[in-house]
Amino acid sequence: MNAPDKFASLLALTREPFPASTKSYLAGSQPGLRVPVRDIQLTNGEVVSVYDTSGPYTDPAVQIDVRKGLASVRGEWIAARGDTEGYEGRVRKALDDGQKAEDGDRLAQLRAEAAALQRQPLRARSGANVTQMHYAKKGIVTPEMEYVALRENGRREWMQQYMQDAAREQRLAGNPLGASIPKIITPEFVRDEVARGRAIIPANINHPEVEPMAIGRNFKVKINANIGNSAVTSSIEEEVEKLVWAIRWGADNVMDLSTGKNIHTTRDWIVRNSPVPIGTVPIYQALEKVGGIAEDLTWEIFRDTLIEQAEQGVDYFTIHAGVRLAYIQLTAARRTGIVSRGGSIMAKWCMAHHKESFLYTHFEDICDIMKAYDVAFSLGDGLRPGCASDANDEAQFAELHTLGELTQIAWKHDVQTMIEGPGHVPMHMIQANMTEQLKTCHEAPFYTLGPLTIDIAPGYDHIASAIGAAMIGWMGTAMLCYVTPKEHLGLPDRDDVKQGIIAYKIAAHAADVAKGHPGARARDDALSQARFDFRWQDQFNLGLDPDTAKEYHDETLPKDSAKVAHFCSMCGPKFCSMKITQEVREFAQQGLQSKAEEFNRTGGELYVPIHRAD
């Protein structure tokens, strides 16, 4: 079938609610403030409520038309602040899509549709600063901050028992390693974290569709998924569907890394249809505009690209302002040199002109643009290591120190800022990255790729990197950039995106549990209780991927009856240790009648174990 049909049928699929799940909303202090959660109905009558990144797509009550885009969430809040103004915006150019006149009808049509999506751009009124950090520093608690507080807390009723256990037992408290996570997140706490730069809420005033979320070490660890067309391998519709698919499985943020033609049009579609913050690397598009010739890049072209994307509603920009002329030589002795695309582009520019990077020299000019739209910085790690033997070298840390300086300049302008990090870093060298980042970047949120702990796992780098990601997340990284099984090998397809996201949800949750994030462990406890009670459906539905869990169980025991069976396929009914312990329980009963107090102690309390072969 042709692209649009394929797209429509895929989207229908990704809109299906999760099994036994209902989308519901936590009410805030004003009518428009509704925070989504996913309530999972268990067979024992309990309801477990989990953080929900999937947006309106999993709400059957919402009509979705990707050609119209999503409804606004923040429009009224932005307007109510009265510090923005609508304007006609920058004039659209064919070059924005890398196009010339002779382009086909199909593209013209897509562009027309994208134009229909376009909202009138907003910017700060002259002299105003519309960043969440600016409001926070002025002591204002925005609806975005309240939204984040409700979202981080989630529905607390169902986790009472766990919260009590945690209070009772230090053993369950976790080890925050320097994070200070309150039991209940208040809007004021969010404001304070944003004001001191320890958290950001990526929320461009031109992306009112976004459901606000926070990135910071004292909040749940978040994950980012990269999508983006490349050459002619994927259609615009496929990119939008990839976005919807990514947030279904739990991506908190999505970066659009599109290159080649139609970048602008693709971005319109993605932003207008995204309930999660969208990040980009503007230098990619700027390079397209100069025909891929890095030395032809100019500040003016880059600046124009920033405004173009800020008007579209991109929530954060990766900017490699730390790749300074003097640092390039530090990479010469490396095994794999510069592996960051943006880093290599800027290295070439610096070499060609033998001048300091214009991203560095114009950094304050960039801040002026960021604060007019509330675009957050993701200060790029253009010199991150591309293999274990380049990890933690002079080049990497020299850039990190510069990112620390730039953070303070950004904060002077009240521009929200996070710092990009790792790449390939063996386990024993991970802590040094976190320690150095906290010290030199003043606790600005760390946003790391992996790290990949080994280099010999092509095809499985989502696993090699999930190990490093879980560890650095525990140590304090606020957002983990996912790695798919195709890393180093090819473009991730739909299933690769899912595999990468699930691996990173595991890493992020393992970090939340280790940090003792309130309620993080409650979901584990609910699932383990279901496992112990042989409530198979509940066990599947409480997992990160109910479909796959059920499918695997079906492979050995397909019958529905097996979904309530008190044994599993590993031993079959006869040998099940559960059966054995039921008998232990019977002995215990007799013991209660006939025997002494030990039996009571030892037997009276016995339970049904789950099966596991040792």
Next chain:
Amino acid sequence: MNAPDKFASLLALTREPFPASTKSYLAGSQPGLRVPVRDIQLTNGEVVSVYDTSGPYTDPAVQIDVRKGLASVRGEWIAARGDTEGYEGRVRKALDDGQKAEDGDRLAQLRAEAAALQRQPLRARSGANVTQMHYAKKGIVTPEMEYVALRENGRREWMQQYMQDAAREQRLAGNPLGASIPKIITPEFVRDEVARGRAIIPANINHPEVEPMAIGRNFKVKINANIGNSAVTSSIEEEVEKLVWAIRWGADNVMDLSTGKNIHTTRDWIVRNSPVPIGTVPIYQALEKVGGIAEDLTWEIFRDTLIEQAEQGVDYFTIHAGVRLAYIQLTAARRTGIVSRGGSIMAKWCMAHHKESFLYTHFEDICDIMKAYDVAFSLGDGLRPGCASDANDEAQFAELHTLGELTQIAWKHDVQTMIEGPGHVPMHMIQANMTEQLKTCHEAPFYTLGPLTIDIAPGYDHIASAIGAAMIGWMGTAMLCYVTPKEHLGLPDRDDVKQGIIAYKIAAHAADVAKGHPGARARDDALSQARFDFRWQDQFNLGLDPDTAKEYHDETLPKDSAKVAHFCSMCGPKFCSMKITQEVREFAQQGLQSKAEEFNRTGGELYVPIHRAD
């Protein structure tokens, strides 16, 4: 097709040598002592040599007939020690296979074939002790110890550059966290590690086919794969093929966890065809012999089962002697109780008789059997936690302390011993396990399942547990018991076994790299260099799974030409950062002619980066 045909075709598949790989052998001090390595031929003329667990199956020069079994490796060494004697052995009973008279022809045939496999059993001459630990304590360096030393060192020529780097740069040295790993492993070092109980060489005198390997914190971290038929789901041939498949992908040890009928016959086939040590849980078979009624178990039946399996050549026994009567009550308050099958069996026995476990009271009698065949103890963790909220509780550590006492009793008899551990343990609670084990078990090798760091990933527990496995491996665990994607859900099939093994090879290698194991990092460096040089085939072939890496690359760039292309599918030729940096290099050249010394410094040394989207 029927089972034997399917088996034959699968086995043919698993016998294929790895791409660009040759099996070769390192020569020891005597003719029969040849240690296998896999040499990977690179396109640039280099040869990278890696540790090889696959045995004769990947040696095209070797004729394999699973109905005859593998050739003996250790026969002469055992005979030369002159401390063993052949004997007719225990009389085979139908009950050994859980069979009655009316069994079908097919089984009778299988049993006959298995009988044909049977070697005459050996045992220690009266008064003799034939364990590697006994020889080690007497100062004898056995051929098995020399074999292990050569195997751990591998072919060192190819890793010279890395070894020099490591010498030059502390930064590459790793952080052993208390391990003391020499640059070169000598046979004497192996002897000393075995003598002090810090390492074991599982090598039953009735398993001469085994290629000796060591389990200890100062050697490479090893992994174990579990196989085993269950109910009637798998045939004996399938179990043997699963063994060959498991060692192909890197399983250092395999445990046969078969239950139900044909246990004895299955085990004959597995041991006779296995070049890696085989472990079992004898209580499973003992329980079969008493019709699955735990309270009918007796010391006599268990003892007879130990001898039966020792004569077959099982290299280590999991024995849950630490599940003491008094500890059962400690599990009563747990969320998931006792999740170990062996643990629940013994708990039931103790409850039923209200007596101390016969495994505990007869521990020295068990030692007498172990030392007559050199079967190693794997002291079972019958009380390991089955969920995060039961981690590190009183029950778990009470058992661990008892395992420490038993270790000293085993060592008194010179019986090789390792300790089983974890299960479900959040990241922040992992170190306590390792610390407690090192302290209470006197550095006896730790052998852990995972640990699983979270409970909410059914279908992906190989990833949730690889995170914990990598960490505890770095901290000092000597062998990691794999977890497959089917954990908690069903029986692993062929692909699940592979997925579990690859995830655990990643964890084990990440641990070796972090500990600074000499040469561990050399393979990463070779692969990263190939990646940097765009030697795609070398990148695939140096990976843990060349087939999958190539397949993923083919999905986007199928052509062979792409395998030498200086770009990858992520940006395509036009945008490749490699192309960009080639141009940087050209600038640098001009710089050398026309410009000052900075250009020389910055440009003269430039290189080709690999691509990675940021």
